[in-house]
Amino acid sequence: MIAANYPQVTVAGRQHGFFDASEDERIVSDIQSLRPDLLIVALGAPKAERWIHAYKDRLQATVAMGVGGSLDILAGKVKRAPRLWQQLHAEWLYRLLHQPSRWRRQLILPRFAIRAIFFKEARGT
Secondary structure (H helix, E strand, C coil), rough: HHHCCCCCCCCCCCCCCCCCCCHHHHHHHHHHCCCCCCCCCCCCCCHHHHHHHHHHHCCCCCCECCCCHHHHHCCCCCCCHHHHHHHCCCCCHHHHCCHHHHHHHHCHHHHHHHHHHHHHHHHHH
16 A cells, blocks of 8 residues: 555565564664665554664664554555544544544653653743
8 A cells, every 4th residue: 555655665674563572683683784764663652662762873774763553544554534633633532532442552642742842841942
């Protein structure tokens, strides 16, 4: 689906997310050899962000980012929320209402928002 919708993108490699720490070195080595412009890590929050942080100096990626459900949307596995929910910037709430099992993973969102607000205020921007 991604290749069909974005033909200009080259997917250089992939790795399923069901690996344990003993495979980290091999995965980092694979990423180093590919030297991607964009590295997408879909391990769920905050695991993806922690993994990226642990290996950031070795990944050889221009940009590395953790993604949640966005990859499922891009892959066509999950539909986006209706336009109104998108305009209200509440797709996360729509997803939570339709998939209540996500509540535990989404507990991090309010903490992230508060930290982002305080960070912005501390920088005076």
